[in-house]
Amino acid sequence: MYLKLAYRNVRRSVRDYSVYFATLAFAACLLYSFTASTEYLLALDLTSDQRGFYESASMVMEAFSVFTVLVFAFLISYASKFILRRRSQEFGMYGLLGMPPTVMGRILAYEGCLVGVFALVCGVGLGVLLSPAFGAVAAFVFQVPWRLALVFSGKAAMWTCGCFAAIMALATWRGVRSMKKRTLGQLLEARRAPKEPRRRGLFSPALQLVAGVLILLLIYGMCLFSPVNFIMGILPLGVLAVFATGMIFRFAALRWPQWARKRPERYFRGLRFFEMRQVENQVGLSANAMACTCVLLACGMCMMVAGLAFSVGMRQPGMGAAAEALASIGFVGLFYGVTFLVAAAAVLALQQLADAADGVGRYRLLRQLGCSDGQLKGAVRGQVGVYFVAPMAFALVHAVFGFALIGFLAFVLGSAHYAVITGAVVAVTLALMAVYYVITCRESQRILLEQGADAAVA
Structure with missing residues (x-):
């Protein structure tokens, strides 16, 4: 039964x-x-x-x-x-x-x-x-x-x-x-x-920002100056990077609306104030998820670059034995790198769809107050854009240090076309995120606007 x-x-x-x-x-x-x-x-x-x-x-x-x-x-x-x-x-x-x-x-x-x-x-x-x-x-x-x-x-x-x-x-x-x-x-x-925000920590946002930056500087320093220890401890360092990035995201999401309110002529343009309030209210709930996807994106890009550098980049005259020896590493890097990128984009999309399902009532109220469908769609694009652009931008910062380490190893091993490989991987990643952003925006708009309109009519 x-x-x-x-x-x-x-x-x-x-x-x-x-x-x-x-x-x-x-x-x-x-x-x-x-x-x-x-x-x-x-x-x-x-x-x-x-x-x-x-x-x-x-x-x-x-x-x-x-x-x-x-x-x-x-x-x-x-x-x-x-x-x-x-x-x-x-x-x-x-x-x-x-x-x-x-x-x-x-x-x-x-x-x-x-x-x-x-x-x-x-x-x-x-x-x-x-x-x-x-x-x-x-x-x-x-x-x-x-x-x-x-x-x-x-x-x-x-x-x-x-x-x-x-x-x-x-x-x-x-x-x-x-x-x-x-x-x-x-x-x-x-x-x-409304979802109850998690505790924002025992320290003030400013101290969390300082702690996050110091932790990331320590990780970056190990990546550049102690690569062996960095590779051996990559899993715990990755967890530390997630927490540090989350603290920085939390600080930025709290301070950004405060800075924006100092410019009322821009803050109250269209529904920008509503978008910022949405981001501000969700900061305690989404900062860690955004940080996790940020680190996944950085790892995925670095692994793809390493995979291509140690496979395609090794296809040079006289590199037969070395190329065969590194091909297995290239396969692991390319295979897992692509998967991590797709997984990170899927986490962001799922998070935004979940938030959209919870925000139908707020968008229905905006419609009742006289906001047009164009304004509501623009608010959805802006809100979803923050959750895609911020992790992607910070992931590029993380990835730069990984690219430097991989580039040094590629130079020592004689891998060619490293700059082209890196640029291609970044371009593919940006294109993938753009596709997921468009799909997520359309589905979020369908949930928020169509369901909100149906509920208003009922």
């Missing part, structure tokens, strides 16, 4: 679950593709030396596979919070009808399992369908003939199912626990009530 009710809920709320499903399927696809990367190489005509070089890089692959699991755990956790907030009002109605919290938690768990299993199957299936494309990346890096072949890895599928099940179980448990702790009033008002 409860399983059937959960199935009907998912079908009825397909629009709410579409973003959630797409996020889960995306995570499953890339998690499977990470693990199956070795199978793509086995499907190609690699020499014994090339296979040996790749096997020697297996420890690097395993380290990054752990990192990717953590990244997608964060992504799925964020998506679970989004769907819980969207469905809270419906579960509040169940509570008013007398349904006990344990039953509501069971239904929510069933819904999560239904969507999760379907997303897992679709994600792994998509990974298999995309295996020729991943194989093309491997063939390009190792300079071997490419042939069209669908690759399925049973070992990768089992690993993906295990990781996915563990992450989904944890996210579902947290969602059920959060729902049980809420009162009926909190459930009914969840979509309309």
Whole structure:
């Protein structure tokens, strides 16, 4: 009975679950593709030396596979919070009808399992369908003939199912626990009530800014002057970079509106004051997510540059043995770099869609006050633009120091065309972010304006 009710809920709320499903399927696809990367190489005509070089890089692959699991755990956790907030009002109605919290938690768990299993199957299936494309990346890096072949890895599928099940179980448990702790009033008002900002820390914004800058300077200094220690401690340093970047974002989002208010003629132009207030109110909730995507973007660009520099850049006369030895590193860098860029853009898009779903009432009120659709669309573009431009701009600052380290190694190893490779990677990253920005703006406008108009008419 409860399983059937959960199935009907998912079908009825397909629009709410579409973003959630797409996020889960995306995570499953890339998690499977990470693990199956070795199978793509086995499907190609690699020499014994090339296979040996790749096997020697297996420890690097395993380290990054752990990192990717953590990244997608964060992504799925964020998506679970989004769907819980969207469905809270419906579960509040169940509570008013007398349904006990344990039953509501069971239904929510069933819904999560239904969507999760379907997303897992679709994600792994998509990974298999995309295996020729991943194989093309491997063939390009190792300079071997490419042939069209669908690759399925049973070992990768089992690993993906295990990781996915563990992450989904944890996210579902947290969602059920959060729902049980809420009162009926909190459930009914969840979509309309403003989110409670997190504590902004024990120190003032100015001290947080100083601390963030000092931490980043320490990381930059290690990258430039102690590269061995930097590479060995790249994971904890990456976590420190996320926290430091978050503190700087938090300071900027708090001070930027204050500086803007000193110019009333610009601050009150159009709906700019509304856009700034939106950013200011969300700072405690989104600063860490923006910082995480910023570091992901920087890592993705650096890995792509390293991958191309140590593969394409090594294709010089007399570089045969060195090129083959570095091709495995090039494959790892290119493969994971592209994935990190897509994951970062997906986190930003999901975050903005979640905020858009919560902001329908505010935009409906602006419409009732006489704001035109053009003004409302401009406000959406401006608000979404801040959340895309700020992480991208700061990611370029982070990446500059990584580019310097990779450039030095490329120079020592004799890699060519480094400037061209770096420029191409930055251009591709900017183009990818622009595409995600346009898609996110259109979907956010649909949610905010169309749903707001329908509610106003009703």
